[in-house]
Structure formats: structure tokens, C-alpha cells
Amino acid sequence: MAGLAPRVDYLAGFSFPVGGLAAGKPRVLRLGAEILLSTGRELVYVFDSGGRQLTAVYRFPGQVWHLEVLALRRMLFVLCAWSGVYCLSLDQAGRSVSQSERDEEDSEPPAPVIPVDPDACVLPDATLRAFTVLDGALVTLAQGTAQWKLQLFECPGPGQARPLGKTGEVELSASTPPAGGPGKPEAPRFLPVLCCVSPPGCGASHGLQRGPRGFVLEGALFGLLFGMDATLLESPVVLCGLPDGQLCCVILKTLVTCSSAPGDPKALVRTLHHLEEPVIFIGALRTEPLPEDGEDTRCDCLVALGHRGRTLAVKASRDGAGSPVPELREYCLPGPVLCAACGRGGRVYHSTPTSLCLVDLARGSAPWLGEEADVPAAGLGGLPSLLCPANLSICSVVTLTVSPRPPGGGTELLALSARGRLLTCHLEQSPEAPWPSRGTTMDTGRKIKDLLCSISTISERASSLRRAVEQRDQALTRLNEALNVSCALLSRREGPRPISCTTTTAWGRRELRDVLTATCLLESSGGPRLGRGWVLCVQVLPGARAPDPEAAGPAMTYTVPVDQLGPGGRREVTLALGPGEDGVLDLPVTVCCALFCSLQEALGGALAPSGSFGDASRDEDRPDTLPGPGGICLPLSEHTVDLLQGLRFPGLAVPPAQASGPSGPAPDPVDTFLEACCRPAGPEPPRATYLPPSMAAITVSAELLRAAWGGRFSGTSLSCATLQWLLAENASVDAVRARALSSIEGVAPDGTDVRLTVHEVAVADVCPTGPLQAAEIQVQSCSLASVCGVHGAVLRRMQRVVEEQAARGSSPPDLRMQHLHQTQASHEALLREVRMLRDQLCEEDGAGSRAATATERLLRVYRQLRSPGLLLL
């Protein structure tokens, strides 16, 4: 590799944004001694390589995405983002523009900044993404809403009247719709690439000059790729490389002029290949030496490079029987490819963030890599089976061009680095004498200069590599942390977890409304620390713990970043559960807390090979290597907020100090008064007026309750203890305890009164051993909904108790079977009635007197079911 060092010459520096220039949009072109250059911003620089100074700077109204120049007519074509194609002559040039028009904010260029007249826009079209010029025609590629559109225009001259005559149009229908709408979207990450190729006779016979990027292909390759018709017509062909990886071609002479007969894409567009990654470059080169003179530049190999390094090369060869067949090979070069260029002698140069590489399609390996790396060639004149890129030790070149014929022989590359440096890079023709050893002083001076130049490029490269290494280290540390946390949380199913989350509820006041808030408290009790990338996800699902997520209604998810949570640290998240604007709060709801670590966040830019390219190139790689929402999710807790927690007890008048929430449960006398006034005319008047207060009851044996409580509530009476237990998660539990209440009146979130009473009763005829001590819990309210809600909440608690008891294996007391049978029979009768009524309602399906009676009967059945209610033992 030692012999590979090219002679690098630093020509000029241009301003670049923080993070360096992004690849894809900067361009550099050589026009004789002049170098035309754009860095992807609004300016196009004209640099005189002889005098080493800027001769002109053009300011365009938008970002410059593409440049082409017609050398003979000295005409410059520029594609401006969101505005269209501009055409200006480099000669007439507003060079006469006085120096006074110099732009103050851009103090860098010493040349006059010439604002480009909007009239120079020959093709205004905001959807244009690429263009190319050839043979007196302008080929453009525009992005439609669903497909790409290739259009052909007469080539404009400077000052030509608009609009340009459109001579053809076709939609590349097979392509996937490009992302983004037609509005004012962000700049596309990848632009499509256009390349013109012509058959041998085409350009030469007419004496017309081809466009700057046009290639002449050998007849056989041309015919194989584009077909007999294109060969016979001797028509130029436009190759399109699209960001979705498609490589398609359009025979220009078949594009239809007539507006009444638009081209049929199936007949006009042919897909040659699919690279499966954004196409960065299309070019052609000569791999075999020409038998006659070396001046002719008929290419015999077509090359296309994808963003991730996938490379396609096509050559014509003949099969055993002598029929011409295309030889098609795919290679994998190191990516991501920022830009590429074809040189002479079968060489392809391509740039990645870390190096500028050279491959030789004629021989497979770099020409001076030596014979030890020689690769067996695939048959006579075929393509090599393997490509070995040779590193030229220049990093982060964002645009590249090969000078047509450098004065001293060899190859000269013109490159713009991400740091805005314009470089020329000379590769010597003969590998034996890379450094001429004539020891004149001038040579020594030149040599020192070259050395300094290469030192600077190497230091630039070293710094970018160092940054990449640092990023990778950080990413690894974060990944390690994430794994530690996951292990700690997932391995210990029993016992206290090192990181826990508890949820409490309280009524608060927010924006003049009473709001039930849930507070999730994330606590770390030793164990691993949570670093960057972790978020706490709180999901609020309607309904109690829903067994299947399909049945649940719309869920709300809140994500809160947990920024550094060490041992002993705690983080609190408070969210409002409702009631919302409409005054409705549907309880119960389930609050699920989980920790989530996004891998993207944790890895950061470490997956982009170098950090020196700003966000553009870093973003490019993410979707390729990581699925978007990939990450680690660790469930922490699940908490059901039911009506028992949502009840308020204005009658208790809790002293503010005992309230657990940030504000007490709103004992505003005015509100209370207003509520009291409004309630008769509230939203539930019918029930309040003609229905008696609904009631539901549950009877629970004292034994069951005591077993569930364990040692708690030992000094209190059964009824008081039961009430305290039921309201344990309510903010008012302290007041209940303080007053030793066994009956309490509260207000449900919808404003209805709810009465909760616990009696101590003796159930006589259940056990053969005698009467059973039990607690009867009564729920009473004039709103049926509230009764249901509270009853449901009580039942859920009971259910949990029974489940726990069953898990402990305690046996129920002896029961009299007769009683059980009786209960079952009566309940079955009720069930039958319910079914009958339901069927009846379904059949009628509408209002009517029968429906009304059915509803009433249903209500009655409900009451019968609820009261005297369940007996739990």
C-alpha cells in the first residue's frame, strides 16, 4: 500500500456547515483550467486552477443540487432546489457586475458574488430532482406524488424564451412512490441519478456535442442493454438510478412528442436492474485496450454503485455459440458510498467517509497492488470475479470528478472534502516511480508542500476516525448499561425489585376543574443505574386489567425520559386521568408502567462510520441497520384505578395537612353549594326523580376478611376495618380511620352521591356449625352507574382476596349444600329471565312500550341479583 499514496494538492477551502458537508448534493466540474463547484448551498463558485483564485461566485435562489456544463458553448446548467433549472452563459457572465454588489454576509469569497437573475430559470418546476443535458436536449426527472416522471425538453440557449418546448414525457411507473408529499417537504436524502449513453455512431456522425456526463458505449453492449430498436435508431438512452435502487432506461427517440398520445411506460421504460439500495452513481468505462488508437472513448462496461457499496458491472461477451450475451456481475464494495467516478483504464474511484478507494474493473485489483493480490480473471476479457479496493488515504470526499486529460499524464482527480477543501489528487501512471527523484530545489519545495498537504489530510482522517471510535465506545457502554438493567429487572421475579414503580391517585384541581390525577413514582433502590436512552412509558387503558388488548378501548401512552436515575433516586410523574372537557370520567382505568430503552437513542451515531459528516450522513444509515422502533421494554407495574379510589368525601373535611395529593379533595364551599343546587337539574334527572335509590350488597365472612388482612386492623371493629380496607387506596382513608367510621357518604366523579355502609351481621342458615360472623357491604346511590361502578370495584377486591386464599390452600368452612342449591336455583331462574329479555330486546330493536317494560324488568332482575347479593365465605 505504500506505493499508493497519491500526490494531493490543496487548492482552496470553502465554507462548510457544522458537521461537514453532506454528500449527494455538492458537485465539482472541470472546464479547462476552470473548476466549477457547488457545496450544496446557494453558491456556485468558479475557480481558476491556474491562478488559484475564485473568478466568480453565482448566488442562486435556492440550494444547488446539480451542475452541468456544456463545454463548447460554455453554458452552465444548474438545478436549484424547489425552483427548477437555470441556464447561464459563463462568458457573458455578469462579470461586469461591479464590486459594490458584493455580499456582506459571505465575506469569504474574494470574487464578486453575482446574484442570478430569476429570468435565467429556463425550467421552473419545484418537483425536479435531477437533470442532464445532451445533444441539444434537456432531460429532467421530476418527482410526482406517486411516481417519477422523465421529461425531455429542447435544449435552451441562454436568454431563450420560456417555456421550453417539451418533446417527450414518460412516467417511470414501476418505481415505488417516493416518500413525502408534493408540499414543501424536507430535502430528499438521496437524489436520483441520470446518465446518458449513446451508441457508437450517434454523437460523432452529427458533429453534435454530447453532454458532459454522456458516455459512448460499444455497439454490442448498447444493443444488449437497450435492444435492437435503440441500436437501429441510434438513439441516445437515459439511464435513471432511483433512490429505491431501481436502474431503468428510456430510449430517448421513442419518447413521444404528441400531447394527445402520452408514452406508455410499459413500452418505453425498461428496468435493467435493481440494486436494492439508493443508486449513487452510474457511469461507463473502458476495460479493454482498444485495438486501434487510444483516443476513442467507446466504453465497454457499464457501472452502477449503490449507497451501501453494492456495485453492478455489465459487459458484453459472447457465449459458446457466438451469440452476444450480457455479462452481469454484482460486487460489494465498502460503503457507505458518498460519491464515485469512472476513470480511464477501467478504474472506478469511490469515496466512503473513511477513505477514497480505487478498484480496477479491468484487472480486479488495484493496478499497483502487486501480483500477489492478483485475482483470476473470469475468462477472456470478462469481468473480474472479485474486486479489491485500494485505499488512496484520503477521507470524506463528498464529490469527485476525473479530469479529462491532465497535462502531465497519469490521472488527476478533483475532489471536494467534507471540510470544504478542494483537492487535486495526482495518480502516477507508472507504479514503479511514484515519486520523481530529480533533486532540484523546486522539486524539494514541491515535495515539502505535498508532504504538508498529505499531513493535513491524514490528520483530518485521524480526527474523524477518533470520533468514530469514541462514539462506538459510548454506544457500547450504553448497551452494557441497558443489558444490566434488563437482567436485574427480569431475573428477580420474586421479592422486591431493584427498580419499582408505584401508582397513587388523588383529586387535584387544575384549570378550574377537579381532576383525578395518578402519580407514578419510579424508585431505584440500589442496583444498576438508568442512563441516557431510558424512558418511562405510562399507558392508561380503559377498563380493569383487560385480558386481551383487542377488547380494550383507546389507550393513551405517555413517555417521560428518565435522565440518569442512580441508586436511591426517584422520579415522579403525575398525569390527569379526567374528567376531561366533557366532564366524563370512566372508571376503572388501568395504569401500566414500563421502562423502555430505544436502541437508536442508546447507540446514537455510532453506527454511522464517522461522525464527521454531520447529521445528514448519520441519519442515512440508521434505517438501514436498525429497525426504527427497536428497543428493550421492561414492564414494571400495573395499577387499576377504580371508583373506590375515585370517590370524594366532602363531608369528612380533611385537614389539608393530611391530604396526600398536592391539593385536597376540593372542599370549596361555593362549589359544594353550586353542585347541590345543580344536582336536581343535572344530567341524570329521570333516575333521580322516579327511581328509588339503587342498592347493591355483598356479604363477606369475617374469617375470610381477617385472613386477607393478616395482622392489620387488629384493634378495630369488623365494620370499621372493612371500610378502611376498601378505601385503603383512597386519599381520605386517614380521615376514615381517625373517625372510626363504618358508613360514609361520598361523591362519585360524575357528581352523584354514593353511600357505603358496612354492617356486622350473622348469617344463620349457611353453616351447619351455627351462625357465621360476616360483614355486609352495602352500596347505595340514586345513580345506577355509580352503584355498578362501586360494586364492581368492591367485587374486584373480593375476587383478589378469594384468589389469594385459594392460592394459600385454605379450605372453606363446612356449608349446607341445600342452601347453596337454593341460591343457585334462584340465580339460574334470574339468568333465564335475563336471556329471555335480551332476546326480546334484540328482536324488537327499537323503542316501544314493550321495550320499556323489558328495560324495567331487567332493572328489577339486576336489583334482585345485587341485593341481598353475594355471600363470600
Next chain:
Amino acid sequence: MELWNSVLHVSSLPPELLPALHHLAGLQAALWLSTDRLGDLTLLLQTLNGSQSEASGDLLLLLKTWNPPAKASDDPLTLQDAQRLRDVLLTASAFRQGLQELTTGSLPRALSSLYEAASGLCPRPVLVQVYTALGTCLRKMGSPQRALLYLVAALKGESICGPPLLEASRLYRQLGNTAAELESLELLVEALNVIPSSEVPHFLIEVELLLPRPDPASPLHCGTLSQVKYLLASRCLQMGRAEDAVEHYLDLLALLLDGSEPKFSPPTCPPGPCMPEVFLEAAAALIQAGRAQDALTVCEELLSRTSSLLPKMPQPWKDARKGTKESPQCPSWVSATYLLQGQAWVQLGDQKQAISEFSRCLELLFRATPKDKEQGPASNCEQGYTSDVELQQLRAAALISRGLEWGASGQDTKALQDFLLSVQVYPGNGDASFHLLQTLKRLDRRDEATALWQRLEAQTKLPQENATWSLPLYLETCLSWIRPPDREALLEEFGTSLQEPCDL
């Protein structure tokens, strides 16, 4: 649509909003019509019309019943009010519907829709299109005279445009009036030569903007200059007007190949023939017109332009069946080129050259196997032979041609061999049998001749099996050259000559 639903179902819509709403609905309808969202459009109109026409899904009916509120005096001045917008929509959708029905083949319904469009508010260019479509419809329904009336009406405008002319040529072709057919095609070529003036920008919503872009199946598609030119040339050749055909073919080739102008000229695009066939037809026309030397030039041009893509000729035959693309055969047109070159030499009187060209042709043809049509019709000329019959006919034609030349140079045995082979190759080709008969007669092989004659006699008694195979035009033309002049007379003459010795 959801937005419209929610707006229109608001119970208390302020009445002062109604005109604006209907106007907006008209614009929405225009947008949906032009983007082909007819389902949404129908729903919208149903909602606008209220419940009385809920059941009707007929777009035209809905548009007719839609009655936007009249303009009040204090409304803002609009260039195009809802009423006028409705009229435009009505015409455009009637026309669209008519065209669609015409394409799908429900002609009576198409006719009524097109009448509806023609009676509506139409700018002149649209009216021309409607009349053309009416002409197509009536022609297909079998009333050519009425169709002609509409086409004449369409052509009465100040600017001549393509579609009615093309339609007229089709009509005349159906009527068998070749002169008028070719004349309309010539006019069409002239009309297409005129560079259309740049489109006038539309400020209002006009019918033109709401029409679909014509696809090749539509009667409004008149193709490009080169397509029409090709049509004209091939019709001339088919109708036996070789001189005209030559002119048109040469014009067409010049148009397609001459790149001296920077203007891009579009060639025939599918479903037309591919480029090599155009060359071959041109050569055939030249031979037909007696310009054999020019025909040779055209053939050589074709071969030289595609030389890099053809297999190297002296390759040894290898049966390498690696895949369809790699089997070593030339496309059919290559052998056809040699056949035509041979015919040109025949005309120039050079038998030796002719025979060598025919032999080259046969060498290629007997290597070839017909290809499966798996590549689709678009790539006919890239692939091998399109059909078995075409290959067989080509072989027969080449054999007969060579046989005729052997016969003409007095080598009757060689001629006999070729004729025999050609009868074997394609038994359906009667021409070969006749040539065989003549040769047998000349060689005085009476028994074989008699047997053949009896077979031929039996064949002519049978109803003629009409050749439904559509052969390439150049092949048809070539076959016509080697057809024996008068079959009936030949048979009769042979019959009498057979009887004479019997009578003795």
C-alpha cells in the same frame, strides 16, 4: 368525503352559506372527475341532491338533477358560477362515460352518452373529439354513412386535427374505398407535420381539463407522425401501390434515422412493428417497385447497424441449450434480410448471388427453432421466431426462391430437390406443389407428376382453407412474388396434357 359528509349533514346549515357550498362542491366534483374518483363523486352528488334520488347511482342523472342555488345579487362576482360549472361537469362526464362505454363495447349506451355530450356546452376542439367518437361508435354499429356525416362535421373546423382523419381512414377502409382511405391518411400526415401551437392556458375549468388522457385504445388517439406514416406506407404496400409505398417508407426511414436535426422524432412504438421489420418492409416495397439496388442498400444498412449484436457467422454449431437467451440463433429478420437480398439479386439478374443469399438464409433458418412466446410480444425482434408458421413459411419461401433460381439456370434436379423439401417443410403452402408439378413435368417424370396433379385437383375441390395466420407484411409480399401466375390454368393445362396420351 368524510368532511363533505359532516358538512352536509349538519342540520342547520345557514342558508347564506349554500351558494358558496354548492360552488365548492362543484370544484370538488371537477377535481374528483379529473382524478377518476367517480365513487366519491356520486356520493357527493347524492348527498347534495338530498334524499329524493338516493337510489340512483347514475352520474349523469345526478348531475342533471343537481340544481345549484341561483346567484343572489349581493354574491361576490365569480368568473364561473356553480351553474356553469355543473354544465361543464355534465358534458365532461357524459363524454368520459361515452368513451369508456365505447372502449368496453356497449355501443348503444355509448351512443346515447356521446349524444348527451354533443348536445351540451362544448368548446370547438372538444366538439371535434365528440364527433370523432360518435363516428367511431356509428362505424362499429354498422352505419358508415351516418358516421361519415359526423366525421365531416368534425373536419369542418378551422384547424385540421388528427383523430377524425384517422377515423375517416378506418371508415373508408371498411367501405373498401382505398383511394379515399389513403388520401385521409396523407392528410393526417400533413396535419401531424404542423407543429401544434403551444397550449393556451386555461383560466376557467373547461371540459378539456376534465378529460382523460387518450390511451392507444381510445378513438381519440391518433398516434405520432411516424406511426401514421408507417400506417400509410404499409397500407400502400398492401394495396399494391408499390411506388407510393416506397416513397412513404423512405420518408419514414429518413424521419427515424436522420439525426441531423436536434429535434427528436418518435418512431413507431408498440403495438407497431419493431424497427427491423420497418426496414424489411421498405426493402420489400423497393423490390416490388423495381428498385432492387436500393433494396440491397436498405438491407445492408440494416445488417451493418446491427452487426455487433449478431452471432459471429462461422461459429461451429453447438447445441448449447443453456437458456433461451443463449441459444445461438439469429432473430428471424436476419434470415428474412438475406431472403430479400436474394430476391433483389433475382431482379437484378444475378443468379449466382441470389442463390448464395438464399443458401445463407436457409442455413440460418434450419438452425433455428421456434421460440416459446414467453418474453411477451414487446420484444419480438429481440427474440427468435414469433411463431412456428412464420418460420415454416420463411423456410418454404427461401426454398422456393432458390428452386426457381436453379430452375432458371437450368439445374432442374437441384430445383426439384428444393421444391420437394419446401413441400415437406410447409405442406400447407400450395405454391410449392405447383412449382414441383411444373418441374416434374419439365423433367418428364410423368407418374409422380400425375400423382401430384391428382392430389392438387382434389385439394382445389375442397373448400379453400383460408390462411388466418397473420404473417409479417414483408413475408406476404415476398410470397406474392414466388406465387405461380395462374394455378387454375396450370392445372387445366396439365390435365389436358395428361389426357392426350390417354386418348391415344
